[in-house]
Amino acid sequence: MNLTCNSTLEEMMISPGSEVKIAGPLNFHDLARIIAAGSTLISVVLSSYLIWMHATHYTQPREQRFIIRILFMVPVYSITSFMQIQWYWHAIYFNLLGSCIEAFVLASFYGLICHYCAPDLHTQKEFFRHLHPIKPWVMPINWLAKWFGGEKGPWRTPKSGLTWFNIIWISVYQYCFILVAMTATAVITQHFHKYCESSNSPVFAHVWVLVINAVSVTIAMYCLIQFYLQLTTPLAEHKLFIKILAIKLVVFLSFWQSAIISLATSGLNLVHANDVLAYPDIKVGIPSLLLCVEMTLLAVLHIWAFPYQIYRDNAGRRAFYPDSDPLKPNASPIEKRWGQPSGGFLGIRALMDACNPWDFVKGFGRGMRWLFVGVKKRKQDVSYMPGNRHDDNLRMDDMQGIKSADPSPHFAALQDPTLTQYHGIQGGVKAPDESVGLISHAQPNPLAGAASPPSAYTSTNPYRPAYADDPVYDPPPYGGAAASHPYESPSIPRPSRSGSSPSGRH
Template identity: 25%
Template sequence: MGLFHLFGGSSGNDTCPMPSTFKIDAPEPFVSNLSFHRFNMIFSGACTALACLIIFMVQVTHASHYSNPNQQRKIMRISLLIPIYSIVSFLSICFPNAYVYIFAWTDFAQSITLGTFFLLLTEYLSVVVERQDNASKPLQPFQYNEDEDERLDELQWHKKRSVLVFQYPIVSLLLGAVTDITQAAKVYCLESNKTHFAHLWLSIIDYVSLGVAVMAVFRYYAANKSELRQYRVMLKLAAFKLIVILTFVEKIIFQILRSTNVMTPTSKLTYSDVIIGIPMLVICLQMVPLSCLFAYAYRASPYKIRQSDYMPTDSGSQNSAILPPRYYGSVFSPKVWLMMLSPKDVLRAIRYSFSSS
């Protein structure tokens, strides 16, 4: 990994302040006869279990009322971000020496979630367009110019937004692999922002890629705000972005606290407790209220079909305009869960975004 040594100029003798392996338990107990590490595992594990249970109930409710597969499989996939963050944070507490290797992949999970959210917006918009077309009312989903070639401009504008969004999964996948490689080569160094180490450069690339993708989603929503308002998109986006914003802000806060010696190892806290344990504890804890917000923002009630809506009318005929959509399974159907996990729509979106046509 001489590339990062080269960036550091003459600082080739710099060493990472982090130990190569962490001491797990502190000399003195934190609570009763439990070390902080053991206490953290119990408390964070309980928070992780609760957050995962809440999201699982959201998944089950959608699977039980699977009336719109195109939208609901995306919603179910988006809500997976909570369990992923919770479980990875919990595993980082249990195995602090593996933290860098596993937590780097939360960015990739986040990128897939953001891409899926973008696809959900396009799905919502397509429904609105279809309704407007059926009502013979022209709809202009991208109102940014009035040229004669507006339709072509709209498609080009959409594709540009798609490129900006789906570059993030590609970048985060590469960053995850490079992070693991540089960590194994001992040139990553989580606790150093020196140019000698890979951490600084990979963080910059990650933040830029994430910022570009998020701004593209915001612009897409802003251009179609009136059409998407009925789906409460801002609430859904807020529930998703709060995870990213909170973890980013907390990372900065913890770095400041450590740099000012407010958080330092003690007889009850090891280095790994301070660097990894406490930040991961905060993430596990905050996932509980965030899972509740997710459960509200992505609830299945709009997809529940009431039997009375499809009963014959007084004249004896059934309103064909409101016939129930086809059900694609139930909570016990493997197809429902496989559709949620299938990456086909994301892969198609990436191929479309970067195709020459």
């Protein structure tokens, strides 16, 4: 077995006069540089303008930070592709640098859709906990589910929307870690001459990095498509199709197009160096030139896929987040607040916010925590409780009439007279992964504590004022969020004076 790299770009420089002229005084390499430079200039200008407009109309930071991150991919790919053509002998480093953004673009798109559904992690989990119906996996997973175990096999559709949400989560965020790890591996092995991009031999790192990245990006992209198909209807106003099209095109063009060209030139030897095309032109010049031109077209597509006008025109207006189950009675959607522009001078604060990678680190950490710890406890979640009308989500109205003999471990919580305010869609004790801000602005529920608050009728209630025991004291009617005692609940009858009926006043 050959343990040496047959050729490297450093050793195969294009010498002057080695290529024939194909356009006046220009050979292929010179022509490719001119076209790539012009395409890069156009794409960078268009993308920079759109990024700047979002940054200066930063009225929805929770959404727009992800949009700005997505928009960064076009100038990054364009610039690194041009640098590969110009300095082709160092193309491997520029290629790895540009590819790093791909995983963060996918994670940003996932985060954007999550924030279209709900404003923070706590409400996002509630949204997906009550998601109905959960669509079956698209092919080929649905085929595997039929062949291996059906609804009891490993490829089944989760019964809980929260479990489904967590599966998508870790499938997307794993790519961020894998791509960074593989990029570091490629740089290190290239330094020690063990990468050999020109070879697909298993004795070099190139083929292994390529295969691992291919598996990882396929999982992430598959789950993003499943995520898109599930939420197409409730998020119809956001026009997700054109957004995911822009993302899929970048992934295909940046990874699969380059992989196909590499296989055709190195593995199948379909194209050989000649008087017109030198080896660096085949290996680097053609795929990089294609990317530069394609990024220009994508920069134009992004103007329609991620417009800034809706954030400019809706500043200060009221809107509402979608409901996960449109058939749910008495739904009370969460208000979507449009603030005033908060991007700072020339949008600098917004750009700094978008460039902060810490939420990707926390997102991957939360995903790994669920994969190794939370998955074992997933059936303790309220969405797995019996009596569930649809078998995949829990309706709070199904809990009415539950008996004291019910063996459910959640029965004690259901009997708490403060259930209305502290459990269910708008409240509940927060899980540990929600209180550390694993998604940007995942703020704790201000009404949720570490445990359910004391009952209004216990003598040890620290929130019960002394004058409440006065037999002549008549508290005011419950006023919802404006009540004088925040731990009252409309489900708790108010104490009455002697001789008065429980349901009214004299």
